[in-house]
Amino acid sequence: MTGALVQRLRSTAATLTGRVRLPSRPLAVPPDPSLKAVPGDPGLPVIGHALGTLYDTLNYGRARYERFGPVFWGEVLGTKIVTVLGPEGMEAIAANRDKAFANQGAYDYLIGPFFHRGVMLMDFEEHLQHRRIMQEAFTRPRLHRYLDAMNPQISRGLDAWRPGSRFALYDAAKRLTLDIANEVFMGEPSGPDADRVIRAFIDAVHGGQAMIRKDVPGGIWARGLRGRRVLEDYFRERLPAHRAGDGDDLFSVLCRAVSEDGERFTDEDIVNHMIFLMMAAHDTSTITLAMMGYYLGRHPEWQEKVRAESRDLGREWITYDDLDRLESLDLVMKEAMRINAPVGGLFRQAIKDTEVLGYYIPAGTIVSAGTYGTQRMDEVWHNPDEFDPGRFASDRREDKVHRYAWAPFGGGAHKCIGMYFGTMEVKAIMHQLVLRHSWTVPEGYHPPIGYGTGPMPLDGLPITLS
Ligand code: HEM
Secondary structure, eight states: HHHHHHHHHHHHHHHHHHTTOOOOOOOOOOSSTTOOOOOOBBBTTTTHHHHHHHHSSHHHHHHHHHHSSSSEEETTTTTEEEEEOOOOHHHHHHHTTTTOOOOOEEEEEEHHHTTTTOOOGGGGHHHHHHHHHHEEEEHHHHHHHHHHHHHHHHHHHHHHHHOOEEEEHHHHHHHHHHHIIIIIOOOOSSSSHHHHHHHHHHHHHHHHHHHHHHTTTTTTTHHHHHHHHHHHHHHHHHHHHHHHHHSSHHHHHHHHOOOOTTTOHHHHHHHHHHHHHHHHHHHHHHHHHHHHHHHHOEEEEEEEEHHHHHHHTOSSSGGGGGOOOOOOOOHHHHHHHTTTTOOOEEEEESSSEEEETTTTTTTOOOEEEEEEHHTTOOOSSSSSSSSOOOGGSSTGGGGGGTTTTTTTOOGGGGTTTTTHHHHHHHHHHHHHHHOOOEEOOOOTOOOOEESSEEEEESSSOOEOOO
């Protein structure tokens, strides 16, 4: 059975179960009468709302928002989750002014066994300390060097793209970004060793997305744990050489990074951060790139604008300063990330009794601030389901309505540290791609969308590449 068919079956099941309307119950009775109880329902026995949240995420969120308002709860595979939708709610969670929310409890549950001790799974003082050191690997001069290393790798990768009528754009983008990661993150050329690491890495990522979250032999979870061990061994083996060398790859840079206060990472920190960084960088950039490709295929007028600006630059490899000159590419990237937020939500756990938008959230509750739903809200955006990059142009700036209306990189203390890196990588690839190829998608084609870190195409995203 093809991925697309499986997805169609899943979303039909999700739509059908989504129609089951159980009576609303409060999540918990607020101790303070000025606070409201979070409305919602547990969903079906055992699975709860798993089908809706995983396979029909947008419609599920919209239906719950309509019924309950911006804060509601449901159960997913036995865990109660409060969802918050809308820019005000996003801000309350991301800014975390009262320090009532922590990342660790939420992300440990979701991806902890595969990505533990990554910077996103740390909180407060410890998080700040690690982030200060890591920041040294993302300074402007560093980004310049990563781009220098990336450009030839992009050229080599694109050399292998063969025009055809069913060119799987998502799959090709995935391969390309992984090869770039080898070069720029690990300082290793492609080869059998790199392939082994890529496989282990993909297994670890899939582990976090497993429905059966137990170490059953042969299962997705077990494969993920094995992948994690391979990655740990790989980075540990190479650590001494990277510490001793003077490489410009991210791995070497993290080995040498020193914060302004003179703090450095231990060997274990570097292994954990490298594994997490690969994950954080990879699917996000791939999804963004693939979805931009899809929209440019559907909207040839935008593809032409992007190509014309790239041609005007007059060079095959962009420099860091060129990034701001590719205005249409910037609008298209923003719009693709608005429609399909590559990270669909921010997960937190309440570590004390608190409130969001006047709703009572008891300590221990897992909360998800829905970027995907918020960036597709009627109240915030004009025709939110339509691809309209001009909405970000200086004469419209629809995103100005609220600072969290458009927040694909999150916000607050955990705001994406790789925002400039990811933007640079996607633009550097797209620039070379539009100079080499043009492409279309068949009339009426919409990729089936599943849910990983966020919404993602499930059919490899076939385009006609010329
Ligand atoms: C289009 C690409 C990307 C998108 C949309 C994206 C999105 C995000 C979001 C929404 C968060 C916040 C999660 C939260 O608060 O719960 C985040 C965090 C993070 N991202 Fe990205 N990301 C992208 C690319 C990258 C890249 C390329 C890197 C590394 C090179 C990276 C590294 C990280 C790290 C380390 C964190 C955790 C930061 C912290 O907790 O302090 N990301 N990203």
